[in-house]
Amino acid sequence: MSEQNQPKEHDQEHHIVSPVTYGAILLALLIFTGLTVWASYIDLGAWQIAPGLTLFWNPVVALAIACTKMTLVVLFFMHVKYSRKLTKLTVASGFFVFIVLIGMTMTDYFTRAWGRW
Amino acid sequence: MSAATIVSLPDQSTARIPKMNFLTKENGLLSWLLTGDHKRIATLYLISISFFFFVGGSLAGLIRLELLTPQTSLMAADTYNKVFTMHGVIMVFLFLVPSVPATIGNFVIPMMVGARDLALPKINLLSWYLYIIAGFMVIYTMAAGGVDTGWTFTSPLSTHYLNTHVISTGLAIFVAGFSSIFTGLNFIVTIHKMRAPGMTWFRLPLFVWSNYAASILMVLGTPVLAITLVLVVLERTVHIGVFDPAYGGDPILFQHLFWFYSHPAVYIMILPGMGVISEVVSTFSRKRVFGYTAVAFSSVAIAVFGFFVWAHHMFIMGISNYAALVFSLLTMLVAVPSAIKIFNWAFTLYKGSITFETPMLYAFGFMGLFTIGGMTGVFLGATGTDIHLTETYFIVAHFHFVMVGGMLMAFLSGIHFWWPKWTGRMYPEKISQLAAIVTFIGFNFTFFPQFILGTLGMPRRYAAYPPEFQALNVFSTAGATILGVGYLLPILYLTWSLRYGAVAGNNPWQATGLEWQTQSPPLTENFPEIPIVDHEAYDYEWLERQQEKEVASVG
Amino acid sequence: MSDSTSTANGAVVEVHHEHPPYQRHHFESVDQQFDATNFAMWLFLLTEIMFFGGLFTSYLIMRNWYYPAFVEASHQLNIGWGTANTAVLIVSSFTMAMGVWSAEMRKKGMLILFLSLTWLLGMAFLGIKSIEYTEKWEKFHVPGLHWSDSSFLNPASDPEVYSEYHDKPLAPDMAAKTEMYFFLYFAMTGMHALHMIIGISILTFMIIRARQGAYTTGHVTYVENFGLYWHFVDIVWIFLFPLLYLISRY
Known part of the structure; x- marks a missing residue:
């Protein structure tokens, strides 16, 4: 609970992420951007769960990719992983x-x- | 009133207020307006919220006067609408939300955790300036002709039908919201990062815990209100939007977004008050708060549950029956942590050495009135009874019992409790005890009849009412007069005490909090050196040993 | 970090050895200061999440209510510009992250370079956004101010979009709801652009300070915290892009 006596975590605080990692994340983000645009041009269809309740796959895929991109940004660019x-x-x-x-x-x-x- | 007292003041013939303290450190207006010192900012806040309390209180007086007679005798119906709206806006956003956190919390939390200041002093000052800007905007609104939507800004009333100053009020609340966000943010950071060595989470006074919980609500809830008000303002200016059915919007969406903040806001208002009560009850019964951990976690539980219950304000507004059922059940959950607190305070009193100083009298008032307010909340949380009672005087009485009977009592309790620390002088005990009793009596006279009026079916927010309700309304207005006296008295004698009060010394209550272990009024740096904490909260035996040690070393 | 741990062990010694000039008086150590301000920045971002949360909720509900209107209205957005802007913003996030890295490595030249690149990319984003806004103005798609729903009552009147989507004419009451889409479009992207403008203003200030050597002496808090803000604004766009531009093609 107390954050004061934890030298181990303290060392992690100033973890410096290398530019290589940043570059890899940038590449992944750009690829995902391309992917989501490409996916939007394809009709991915829908799933009739019940009468009157339909799940369209296009928005699901688009949001899933957006969530992935967000996770990458949060974990690496914003250093939350460290x-x-x-x-x-x-x-x-x-x-x-x-x-x-x-x-x-x-x-x-x-x-x-x-x-x- | 027994003669027993725990007050121990220094010998008045020799005692002096310390020359060097936060009030005397620097002089001049600029040293106040540009200060980073949390104690000075708290003082600025105290002065400004007292001002708005009296503006809001005068409006309440006008409301009660108008309701003395069944006809609209004092003011026209639309003026009445403006008066109760301004009363609500000022009391909720400019008094209740910042009352305990921004004044008492600002003043004592850094000292309680053993820090020199809040983590972000400039943000703290910014928060006060935002508050003042919001205050000026509200005053501008009043001067320009007021607003008559009710403090809830219900759409489409606020977005379509009215020609009053919704935009300036909405923006004022937007600004006030950010003031409150910055206070909350500052508290969370301070409590996490600024605790003195040895001050673990479970050694924190319960006041800190309850303010922590309230701060979470401020940080996470307030922005939703802010964006909602932005959307209302946009809707009024460009005449297209998501709330007004005339443009294809959904007024219930407004309700969802508004109450997503405004229900947690109720806990923003009451939780810090509960913290005050924990401190006061423990100090004046000389016992550790019973079930410390349970009380601490009940604060957090109230904060978490607070985000799951907002739609109980909307049972009659057209939400689905299924959602109403779910929200009703979740609402009942909130009763549990609230009851935990009440029971634990009661057990703290059990076999304690209780004395009846003013803060304790207010605390007793809080416990009784909050219990009634909370229990009637259960009536309103149950979908069946809510349909009969909502939008009647029952609901007015309910939230005034919680807000005025609960929060305001706690605020006054806290102001009296920490007054000696704040100013270095005691308030006059006898007259303040009288004020506490007058407040309690006046409060019950004012608001208890309104429960009956509500069950009889008198709707809220109307200037006129059927003549058969007059007797109870006269009762209520008479009570409001007594209540007004109860609130005026403290202003008078507290001001008097600034010059003539007895010198308080460091620890007049023999309380255990770290703030009592430093001089009164404190130094700008709070402590000559940062204390090292080696005891639990409310450890009165530790305090005794400490004092014995001091006597030994002086002797 | 030695300061806080040594006092926690019970040593009463006042540890007042060489305070760096950027340490504020009420903090016990630089680490405490860094932790506190970093945590405060995160809490501020929480409020930002909830701030945009209200807009996202409104968008979600209105899109489901007026699905045909929202689909046709979103066809008016240019996916090309949207993709370009997404790429610009992602690269700017990368340069910002590299800026933080340069500050941590105490490379002054690199820091100025990356901050300036971020500034330029931010301006590029706003530039593209203003091209899009201008197009909306020209096509009478600015709700409340410069509005006409003729492109939705008669999609063929807008050959550029019609040739791609072949939208059917909307019934008048549904066509009127496209205004709601554009209201939310402007509210969301406008709120995002406002955050960009604030970010760019702070960046300008930071570049000037960086040229004076401010952030390369070990005090990276300011750059780091601004980076968090910038990445957050990027994340908001990462969601706005699919929601506004992409998901209504099918």
Whole structure:
């Protein structure tokens, strides 16, 4: 709990990421950008989960790629991979509350108009 | 009122206020306006929120006067709408949200964790300036003709129908929101990173824990309100938007986004107050807070649950029945950590050496009134009863019991409790005890009748009402008069005490917090040297040993 | 880091050996200062996430309500410009990361170079964005100010987009909802552009300071924290790009 007496984590704080890693991440990000544009030009179809409830794959793929890119940026460019637990927890709590905002709002919209979503 | 007291003041004939302290360190207006010292910023905040409290309080007085008679006798209906809206806006955003955190919290948290200042002093000052800018914008709004949406800015009323100053109020709250975000952010960083050596998480006073929980809510909730208000302002200016059904928007979306902040905001308001009560109850019953860990975690639990319950404000607004069910069940969860706190304070009192100084009287007021306010919240959280009670005076009484009966009592309790530390002088005990009792009586007279009015079906936010409700309304207005006296008294005697109060000494209450182990008023650096903490919070035996040691070394 | 650990072990000695000039008085050590400001920056980014969260929620719900309008309206966006901007922003994130690296390695020349590159890429992003905005203005696609829904009532009147998508005409009430799409488009990209402008202003200040040798003496906090902000703005765009440009092609 106390962050004061943890020299091990302290050493990690000033981990310097090498330019090679940055270059590799840049390359990956550009490839993913190309990939998501390419995927958007293809009709990936849809999945009829139930009558009135359809999942289109194009947005799912696009958002999955966006999430991957975000993860790369957060982990490497923003050094979260090399940061202490507190930073990781902070990032996680941000996404958690973001999901709560969207998810709990959606519980209302989903159930207000069954089948229209 | 027993004669027993724990107050131990230094010999008044020799005692002096320390020459060097944070108030005397530098002089001149600029030394205050450009200060980085958390104690000075807290003082600035205290003065400014007191001002807005009295503006908001006067508006409340006008509301009660208007409701004395069933007809619209004092003001026209639209003026009445503006008055209650400005009352709500000022009290919620300019008083309740910053009240305990930005004043008392700002003042004591760095000392409690054993730091020289908050982690980001400039951001702290920026937060006060943002608050002042927001305050000026609200005053401008009032001068320009006011706003009459209610403090909730309900769309499409706020975006479509009204021609009052929604934009300036919305932007004012946007600015006030960032003031509150910066305070919360500063607290979290300070509590994580600035603790003195040996000050582990479970040695922190519970006031710190509850402010930590409130700060999480400020940081994560407030930006959603900010963007919502930006969207409202945009909708009014470009006449297209996502909230107004006339443009194809969804007013319930506004409700979702608004209450996503504004429900946690209720906990932003009450949690720091609960922290004050923990300190006061422990000090005046000379016992460690019963179930320290449970109380600490209940604060965090309230903060976390706070994000899952917002739609209980929207049961009658057209959300789906299924969502209402889920949110209703989750709402009941919040009762658990709140009850944990109340029970633990009660157990702390059990077999304690209780004395009845003013802060403790306010704390007792808090416990009783907050319990009533919280329990009636369960009525409103249950979907069935909510449909009958919501938008009536029942809900007005409910949140005034929590906010005024709870938070304001806690604020006054805290102000009296830390007043000696803040100014170096005691407030006059007898008259302040009287004020605490007058406040309690006045409060109950004002708001208890409103529960009955609500169950009888009197709707809120109307200037006129059917004559059969008049008797209870007269009761309520009479109570408000008493309440007003109760709030005026502290201003008078606290100002008086700045010059004539008895010199308090370092630790008049014999309390254990680190802030009491330094001089009063404290040095700008808080401590001559950073303390090393080797004891638990509320360890009164440690305090006794410490004092014996001092006596031994002096002798 | 030795300061905080030695006092934690109970040594009462005041450790006041050579404070670097950038250490603020109320911190016990430089490390504490770095940790605190870094953590504060992360907390600020949390508020930023939630700030954009409200916009994303609105977009999600409105897109599902007015799906046909949102699909046709998004066909008006130029994927070419969008992709170019994404690439520009990603590269700027890379140069920013390299800027932090240069500051850590105390290479003043490299730091100025990478900060300037980031500045240029940021301006390039805004330049491309303004080309897109101008096009929206010319086509009457600015909601509330310069608006007409004729491109959606009669898609064939806009041959450039029509030749690619062959959109069917929308019913008048649905066509009116395209204005909502553009409202959200301008709100989201505008809020993002505002963050870019703030970032570029701070960058300008940082480049001047870096030329005076400010960040290459071991005090990287400022550069590092600004980097976090810049990457965050990049991440927002990483999501805006598919949501606004890509997902409505099929």
